[in-house]
Amino acid sequence: MVLPRFITAVLVLLILPLSIQAATYNAIKEYSGATFLDDWDFYGHYDDKMNGDVNFVTAAQGVSEKLAYVDPNTSRTILKVDNTTTVPYPEKRNAVRITSKQSHEVGSLWVADIYHAPYGCSVWPAFWSFAQDAAWPAGGEIDTFEGVNLHPTAQMGLHTEGSAGCSQINPTQLSTLVNTTDCAGTNNAGCMVTNTNPNSYGAAFAQQQGGVFITEFAESGISIWFYSRKDIPSSVTQGATSIDTSTLGTPMGNWPAAGCDINKAFQPQNLVFTVTLCGDFARPENIFTQTCTGKCYDDWVIKDPSSYDNAYFDISYVKVFSTNPSATQSSATTSSGATGTQTGAQASSSNRSDKLKVTLLSVPVVVSAMLDLLML
Template identity: 50%
Template sequence: MFSRSWAVYASFLFPVAVRAAAQYDLVKEYAGESFFDEWTFYNNIDNLTHGDVNFLGNIDAFHNKLAYTNDAGNAVMRVDNTTQLKFGQKRNSLRLSTKDQFTVGSVWVADLLHVPYGCSVWSAFWSSAPTWPVGGEIDTFEAVNQDPLGHMGLHTNPGCTHSSNAVQSSTLINSTDCSTEANNNQGCIISNPNPASYGQAFANAGGGVYVTEFAIDGISIWFFNRTTLPSSLQGNVSTIDTSTLGIPVANWPADDCQVNEFFQLQEIVFDITLCGDYAGAASVFYQTCTGVCYNDWVLGDPSHYDTAYFEVSYLRVYGQPGELTVLQPSSTRRSAELSCLSMVGAITLATGSLLAIIWAL
């Protein structure tokens, strides 16, 4: 009885993956004054990647102007760049994730005008299953310190790898094992070869647009700067066809990483931490920066973080026509519970009727 109820619940939360399709329709948009309305702010220290930050809740984030909509109508998410800290203190920053979750068979498009950069900075635009690492992680954009390039990657349970048959434009393959248990959770990482994919060069170029396709036959990520942005992504686009976007920068086909095995519903995340397990690791930090990550940067001149911010024109999510793409965890859970309770009631009633018949006989 319990296993049957759980099967109903699980199938509601994690729908059977549908066949991949190139055509997708707009199902969700985060933009303008309402951009921040449907996000969960982490509201804790960085106990996940051990960075030297306090991730603020939404009230403090808005009050301290770390999250706001600027005069151009773009969403800004930033690190505190005004407070002089004392030893032992952490700098305020943000990590926020969508309240909604998105199924296999979806595409998210992010128009980013600026991404955080600088020594000690570790920023990312990514997605994750709520039960990480079960359910996987997709890193659309990630970069640290003064690295000249941004990166893309996957993190999964053991068994998923980057295929040698991947069709992608980047030849900068940093690692091929996606397992969180391999190589200190490096993941299977592809560097974006575009010199304007991160840092000052990204800002000088006016940013760019990232497209992530989360499909049953594989995961693909495209990056376009302003001069290469296809007409099919310009303006208020309600439908996109990923087959018109050309070869993706990074691609993880399902032949070596079954999407419906290693990935579940995804929440989209923006976060900026400082130092931590990646940016603060000596082998990484000293490649592009000097001094001591915490002492000289986090505790140093707060203006170090004048460039540590995201500026986002929009984030749009597209889904396959006629398929369920957007799920709300609270309503999903409640509906599943009611469904299970109804089943329990029906079986109980049927059992009682059967016993009554047997008793009468």
């Protein structure tokens, strides 16, 4: 049966908006400059979450040992692994993990401008988020960036509680390497996607002066974009007061709400930067020997400290945006105060990944399609 053209056009309008959603987010919080570290908690404990061979320093240690500081020449924040101390067996090397004091709800988007990210044999860096007030993986986890050892690219993904029933279904994304689709999975492995941009990790990332990661945490789904520095869209600047996702193109990873009830599976997210050594992801022999030689701890953590000369984050800024008009607009300015606290985050465990994003079409495009149908 052939439907009347007008009815066909109406059906198009009814169906398309379910999958083609763009949104404008307004700036509510910025972490940058001399006060970057003021609104983050230092873990201040050995790595008992990812089982890494590090002691995460307190704020005071971070300052005194020059492992967490703002570079006075660039005003960018440095978070690093100790690369000067010879660590005796069976001790652990000092490193940094920080968690934002403020959590960010569904309807948020955050931008991280990073010039350098840690890499090297035994190194496992990540920029991610989780529900600090929930017992992991309840409350969900979003992994924006995660690298390991000397692997050439990073990965992205979600971790959710099994009862949430989350999976990656029909994503619209640039990545062609989907590692897992069940967001719980065996041993909470999550639904992970490889960032197929060749400059997303390691020496290539550093040579390109890093880039920008954007995470959208929305009811319609979760999306992650990555741009090397030369490819950052003109709409994405530190001074931007809003971001329209229709200007961002197709995300690298996308997890639509069709496969996951975001409000059910995720609680407000605290942002995290961490770099650990070995641990559940970098240590296993089947992973470590893909790009490195020897034993993760024996031949790297307690040997030449200069092996960690590249194990540092160099962060220009992190900026959070929201669609919630009642969000605190005054916090859109740079945070202020002293250098962080020593409170430990209640954090998660290993392996992380990415998600997919829907095609972004504006309402005028849909209306134009309907008019074309009417003219037939």
